[in-house]
Amino acid sequence: MKVMIRRSDGALSAYVPKKDLEEPIVEIERDGLWGGWVKLANGWVLHLPDMAEDTRLPITVNARKTGGEEED
DSSP states (O other), X not given: OEEEEEEETTEEEEEXXXXXXXXXXXXXXXXXXXXXXXXXXXXXXXXXXXXXXXXXXXXXXXXXXXXXXXXX
16 A cells, blocks of 8 residues: 655654545654554554665555554
8 A cells, every 4th residue: 555654743644545544653664664564553564665764754655454443
């Protein structure tokens, strides 16, 4: 699914246009963000693609969702 990752006021958030859903990122598997999973405040776990550490935000990526509610 397409997900936009951005940083606002020092905090990371994820926006899912298909669901019109924006949630703060509350947990990150890796310090560098990319190539691991992130957990959103609503319980969703998104697996992000491998990207360079210096990738600029905001950016839209293809992420794989596991956990939380079922995807439509």
